Amino acid sequence: ATQEGETWTAAINSPEAVEGLTWYTDLALKHDASTSAATTWLETDSLAAFLQETVPMFITGSWVPATIEAENPELAEKLVAFTIPAKDSAVAPSFLGGSLMCRFTETAEPELAFELIKLVTTGDFATRWAEETNYFPGTTAALDEVVAGGDEITKVFATQMTEGGKSVPVTPAWGKIEGAKTLGTMISSVLDGTAVQDAADTAAEEMDGFFSE
Incomplete structure (x- = not known):
């Protein structure tokens, strides 16, 4: 979607978007690399298929390698990761996402509530949370620490996020x-x-x- 002032307009039917959609859907329609049923699969379905070694690769997040190691150590030893390839570069755009922390509008202690949010999303707590959950933190400084102490697979996920990450339209309508x-x-x-x-x-x-x- 494109934004002009406070107004958003869909661009999913632009020539560029249609070209990309055609390429994407042709993976299934022309190359048999997927099936129409896959559009209803959950992330857990893709992971289960990978763990059972019925699919050779899938797109997932930085938190998944730890699960693979726990569920199938032998498979984990063979695990490699690479960024999502684009038409003309090594890193295609991908949506940034994650869990949201918020405070209720009717809370009796709005300032204290916001201080709690800052406490758990910045500094040492953010780094600890990232290390223990395998999710990336929400600050650049904390991400740099996680990447510095991580393995090669972690660095690939970080590259995808920092070089290819794009936000969805920032509007309540997106929900x-x-x-x-x-x-x-x-x-x-x-x-x-x-x-x-x-x-x-x-x-x-x-x-x-x-x-x-």
């Missing part, structure tokens, strides 16, 4: 778009036979409806 599964529905419709441009136009119309609310 509604995710809730409506607009993008997932678009991909599913293409895999079921809808022309990419038509599916993208439908998705863009729905997104613009949410953006205009």
Whole structure:
């Protein structure tokens, strides 16, 4: 989506987006590298298939290698990681995401609540949290510490995040778009036979409806 002032407009049906969507869906439609059913899979489904060695690779997060090591040590010894390749570079854009910490608007101690949030998301606590959960911290300084003390696989995930990480549109409407599964529905419709441009136009119309609310 593109932003002008405070207004967001869907760009999922732009020529560039349609080119990317065509390439992506062709992995399944032309190259049999996936199946339409995969659009409904959860992260845990992909991990389970990898642990069972029924798929050779999958896209996942920095917290998963530790699980693989615990569940299948022999497989973990063979594990390698690489950034998501792009058309013209080694690192493709990928959405940044994670859990959110917030304070209730009606809390009796708003300033104290915010101090707690700062305490657990910065400094030593942020670094400890990252080390113990295998999730990356939310500050650059803490991330540098984790990467410096990590292995080669950790560094790959960090590179993907720092060089390819992109934010979703910063608007409350995005939560509604995710809730409506607009993008997932678009991909599913293409895999079921809808022309990419038509599916993208439908998705863009729905997104613009949410953006205009």
